[in-house]
Amino acid sequence: TKRGTEDLALFGGPPAFLRNRRVGRPNQGDRERFWERMNRALDNEWLSNMGPLHDEFEERVAQLAGVRHCVSLCNATVGLQLLVADLVPGAEPGDEVIVPALTFPATAHAVRWLGLRPVVCDVDPVTGLIDPDQVEARIGPRVRAILGVHLWGQPCDVRRLEKIAESHGLRLYFDAAPALGCTHESTPIGGFGDAEVFSFHATKVVNSFEGGAIVTDDDALAERARKARNFGIGAGGRVEQLGTNGKLNEACAAMGLTSLDALADTVAHNRANYEAYLSALDGIPGVRAVRYDPRHRNNHHYMMVTVDERAAGLHRDALLDLLRAENILAQPYFSQAIHRMWQYGEESAASVPGGFPHAETLCEQLLALPTGPGVSTADIEVISEVVRAAVAHGPEVTARRAGLAGTTGDAHPAGAAGE
Ligand code: T4K
Structure with missing residues (x-):
């Protein structure tokens, strides 16, 4: 169980998983x-x-x-x-x-x-x-x-x-x-x-x-x-x-x-995982699952959440680092909007007053959590518990992560700002 920051692998605790749980593990079938x-x-x-x-x-x-x-x-x-x-x-x-x-x-x-x-x-x-x-x-x-x-x-x-x-x-x-x-x-x-x-x-x-x-x-x-x-x-x-x-x-x-x-089995498994995440993540301040509109059928291949730093007390990237240390390989899908890529800004965004605020906010907040047949509902309990512990200690995690970045020479911008 992960209760205090010292239990978190980023700060020296044992990782939640010995083998990683990840986004994008191939569905190979038989x-x-x-x-x-x-x-x-x-x-x-x-x-x-x-x-x-x-x-x-x-x-x-x-x-x-x-x-x-x-x-x-x-x-x-x-x-x-x-x-x-x-x-x-x-x-x-x-x-x-x-x-x-x-x-x-x-x-x-x-x-x-x-x-x-x-x-x-x-x-x-x-x-x-x-x-x-x-x-x-x-x-x-x-x-x-x-x-x-x-x-x-x-x-x-x-x-x-x-x-x-x-x-x-x-x-x-x-x-x-x-x-x-x-x-x-x-x-x-x-x-x-x-x-x-x-x-x-x-x-x-x-x-x-x-x-x-x-x-x-x-x-x-x-x-x-x-x-x-x-x-x-x-x-x-x-x-x-x-x-x-x-x-x-x-x-x-x-x-x-x-x-x-294997598609039908994969989707059924993903759907059960989605339901498990919805209940396990419920009530964590600032962490909101993207709920798929029930009028349409989804393949539930992506388990998306947003992390609102003001409510969660930590930035999506801090949570991402923290999860990765636990061998939970989440992905920030997507963290760079098109108009922030290459020269698309000059070519497109510059001509729009106010830019693209919704895409900007989502790029700051989105996180894909592991799902798929390699992830069980028991795993989801553990992953969600890590998220809950991280948010419960949001400001402390942010401060300690900043300290780690200072001592290890990690060039992460959040770390540099925290110093
Ligand atoms: N349009 C949209 C909206 C798309 O999302 C994509 C592709 C495309 C068009 C273009 O489709 P393709 O031309 O690729 O058919 C990955 C994929 O390379 C890309 O196909 C996909 N979207 C995109 C969302 O994800 P990366 O750069 O995130 O891949 P990577 O290497 O970081 O791996 C992602 C995760 O998957 C990691 O957790 C590791 C895991 N993984 C990956 C591979 C390749 C595995 O476990 N096994 C593997 O073999 O782009």
């Missing part, structure tokens, strides 16, 4: 089935270029997402790039795509990589999702598309965004990287807007080592994406358009299928 599939691929001597495992994976993802087409890819970033490229040649360099301020860099980079400009807009202060009012406010003459993000598997306000896109003649895409197996009300994520993109990165709810997919009901768009991922080669073997190499290989498809086999 290893035997994976090797069976790998052996099949090796026996077939067909390792890439739309092999049988790849086809099976596409079929199953399309079915799960309730769409006609799944175009699987080597990762989601390439998927986003292919969608932005699909705006060209209609679009010209310097044309714009609206993106939320709170997302992974890939969302904005995919736009910029193709020579278009990401136009950042603020998010809802509670859900962190792109705010349709802010989207409308950011629509100018050069905007060509809206790229929403289903953050932590929560659906964007798809109906309003569809209306906005339609009334302004814009394409509407969704970065659904974290949202496989989630719904908007009872409709699976995958079929909204012109197209959506899933990620199957190792850290996602379904893992294919690296992987992604464009999903859509638009036959022509799917056809263009299929060619685009394979050097622009059409069905007859002739190059018909610009393309790249975005294919998902058979080893990745084997992992993806095996991870997909």
Whole structure:
């Protein structure tokens, strides 16, 4: 049990876990089935270029997402790039795509990589999702598309965004990287807007080592994406358009299928963990769980909390250090808003009076806690107890952490300020 600061590993106590509990531990499924599939691929001597495992994976993802087409890819970033490229040649360099301020860099980079400009807009202060009012406010003459993000598997306000896109003649895409197996009300994520993109990165709810997919009901768009991922080669073997190499290989498809086999169990486990966290964290001052809207189904792959320093008595980063010392590898998803990255500030935020306050606050406060099949409800009791002890001694933890930073030469800014 962790009662006083001296019990905390950061200050010399024994760590709460000997083996780490972490965010992003891959959901691998049944290893035997994976090797069976790998052996099949090796026996077939067909390792890439739309092999049988790849086809099976596409079929199953399309079915799960309730769409006609799944175009699987080597990762989601390439998927986003292919969608932005699909705006060209209609679009010209310097044309714009609206993106939320709170997302992974890939969302904005995919736009910029193709020579278009990401136009950042603020998010809802509670859900962190792109705010349709802010989207409308950011629509100018050069905007060509809206790229929403289903953050932590929560659906964007798809109906309003569809209306906005339609009334302004814009394409509407969704970065659904974290949202496989989630719904908007009872409709699976995958079929909204012109197209959506899933990620199957190792850290996602379904893992294919690296992987992604464009999903859509638009036959022509799917056809263009299929060619685009394979050097622009059409069905007859002739190059018909610009393309790249975005294919998902058979080893990745084997992992993806095996991870997909386990999806229902994974989500059920995650959901029980989410409920356990909600009750175990209840009443800790300044620590608020992000509650998913019960009208939609979430895959519960992310257990998000915000840490309000004024109420908790310690900053999110202090809690993060403290948890890590206990072998609880939480993650600050996300701690840098898009307009704080690289040169996106000068390119976008500077033109908006008041900036993007909701995204800023969330980036200061967000923390993803470990969940997934490797984390049990008993673990969650322990993790929550550490959080409770840290907050109970918030000011002391902050002061002692500052002292530690002074003596160890740690260059953390909070430590330096505390000295
Ligand atoms: N759009 C959005 C909204 C996204 O979140 C992402 C990716 C994308 C687009 C692009 O999708 P991809 O092109 O990647 O398909 C990770 C992932 O690399 C990234 O895919 C993901 N989002 C992002 C949210 O997380 P990092 O830099 O946080 O990864 P890293 O190495 O710090 O690992 C995170 C945690 O996972 C750690 O606790 C360690 C654990 N982990 C990681 C790997 C790779 C494992 O336990 N095993 C592993 O194999 O980016």
